[in-house]
Amino acid sequence: MIVMHEDVGQLLREHGLQVTAQRSATIRAVSSHPHATADELIDDVRAVIGSISRQAVYDTLSVLVEKNLVRRIQPAGSAARYEDRVGDNHHHLICRGCSKMFDIDCTLGAAPCLVADEDHGFEIDEAEVIFWGRCPSCLKADAAENAAKEAARPGPSGTSRRGR
Amino acid sequence: MIVMHEDVGQLLREHGLQVTAQRSATIRAVSSHPHATADELIDDVRAVIGSISRQAVYDTLSVLVEKNLVRRIQPAGSAARYEDRVGDNHHHLICRGCSKMFDIDCTLGAAPCLVADEDHGFEIDEAEVIFWGRCPSCLKADAAENAAKEAARPGPSGTSRRGR
DNA sequence: ACCAAATATTTGACTCAGTCCAGAGTTCAT
DNA sequence: ATGAACTCTGGACTGAGTCAAATATTTGGT
The missing domain is CATH 1.10.10.10 (Winged helix-like DNA-binding domain superfamily/Winged helix DNA-binding domain)
Known part of the structure; x- marks a missing residue:
């Protein structure tokens, strides 16, 4: 800080x-x-x-x-x-499960750490980067949930319903 | 397409x-x-x-x-x-003036074209990149507006009002 | 310290994007 | 053709954020 x-x-x-x-x-x-x-x-x-x-x-x-x-x-x-x-050009990492957000320091040097080749004549002032994924605890929760589902329905039925 | x-x-x-x-x-x-x-x-x-x-x-x-x-x-x-x-991992460039959005092809290879060092134990599945700036026509419009302001108020007064 | 002008704050209505629900309508496999 | 499952409609609703007018506070000059 x-x-x-x-x-x-x-x-x-x-x-x-x-x-x-x-x-x-x-x-x-x-x-x-x-x-x-x-x-x-x-x-x-x-x-x-x-x-x-x-x-x-x-x-x-x-x-x-x-x-x-x-x-x-x-x-x-x-x-x-x-x-x-x-002013320190760091990026963010967000969990798709719980929406928690973490800072990630940019490892590629000074801002903007990304350069666009084809800039369409723009005057670019910021490169915003967001990484999306799943945090460790949501990964664990997912695994547990899947295990529970498997247990509840031992034989994989052939129903080709769209999964939601 | x-x-x-x-x-x-x-x-x-x-x-x-x-x-x-x-x-x-x-x-x-x-x-x-x-x-x-x-x-x-x-x-x-x-x-x-x-x-x-x-x-x-x-x-x-x-x-x-x-x-x-x-x-x-x-x-x-x-x-x-x-x-x-x-599936082709391209990014976006958006104008702060008119909000127009353009595609930018990623020049850094395959997705995710960015890698975070410190991943906090996440399973990262996407790196979303948005470049912000001003498009050529908004830049021109800005320049014109500034010129107009200068003309209207020739002497820069010392008022340090907050600009809105 | 006091006043007037400039700037902030409150309040409440409003917009905009998107979601939820329950009933009516379609689609598809048999 | 039929029925079960899936999809569509219409309307009410939510959440995030903005607008505008009236009121209150801060500030700079005296």
């Missing part, structure tokens, strides 16, 4: 933003709960400063993203997540 | 699916409108077969994704998109 200013207000002011309890608490929440969704952050902020509107959190988050103090990740099939590791 | 069976029904049957006009039309729509959203596909299918429920299209799409006949891409900030290029 990047060195956290004890004085979050300082950080806000440096970026031309007014300092409010809501914003400070939101920044701290992002910092202490990496990969949290907006809703989780709202809960966390409420636990700290008592109450805040959903709107204020969304607004703060989008301002922070705009100022590049926070990165927003939006994996398929789940709400957006936020983290405060910015 | 992959060779399209004239007989889409064949393709469906091969994968253990029943053949219906709705499904055939949906497959054709995906094939002829790469990167379309579900809503666009619904419109297209309706134009071809007259009417279909949103549900049927969503259902068909998810079945096709499950059978690996169609790939689903869900970029941040927009609805899911579908394409029929599967």
Whole structure:
């Protein structure tokens, strides 16, 4: 985690933003709960400063993203997540089973660690990489489930139903 | 584009699916409108077969994704998109301005073209890569807009307001 | 310290994408 | 042709996020 200013207000002011309890608490929440969704952050902020509107959190988050103090990740099939590791070009690994998300450091050098040959004349500013797979505990759960199914239906019947 | 069976029904049957006009039309729509959203596909299918429920299209799409006949891409900030290029491990380039999406062939060999060192014990099955940037026409539009702003306000005032 | 202007926050309604459900309609193997 | 299994429809519903107007707070100059 990047060195956290004890004085979050300082950080806000440096970026031309007014300092409010809501914003400070939101920044701290992002910092202490990496990969949290907006809703989780709202809960966390409420636990700290008592109450805040959903709107204020969304607004703060989008301002922070705009100022590049926070990165927003939006994996398929789940709400957006936020983290405060910015500028170090790392990637993400997500479990298809439980949706847990892990950081993966990029081993290929500086950003963007991938270069597209055919850039269609674009000015590319980011290469976003997401690895999809199954985490160890979901793998174990899958294995257990399959074993259970085998036990329940010992003889493989010839029914060619579509598997769901 | 992959060779399209004239007989889409064949393709469906091969994968253990029943053949219906709705499904055939949906497959054709995906094939002829790469990167379309579900809503666009619904419109297209309706134009071809007259009417279909949103549900049927969503259902068909998810079945096709499950059978690996169609790939689903869900970029941040927009609805899911579908394409029929599967199995050839290409990536995507999206414009931050107009959200247009382009295919980029992977130049690094076979899938997964990226390997994560630290895999946290995962069984990784896919590396999804999205390049973000600005397309040539949006770059031009930006330049024009900036020029206009400069003209309107010749002297750079010292106001350090937060830009929105 | 105080005031006015600028900026934030709240509240509540609203949009958009997608899902769930139960009943009616089709498809396919026999 | 028939029936069981599968698919489609229509409508209600959910969750994530956005919009806009009114209210409250912060800030900079005096």
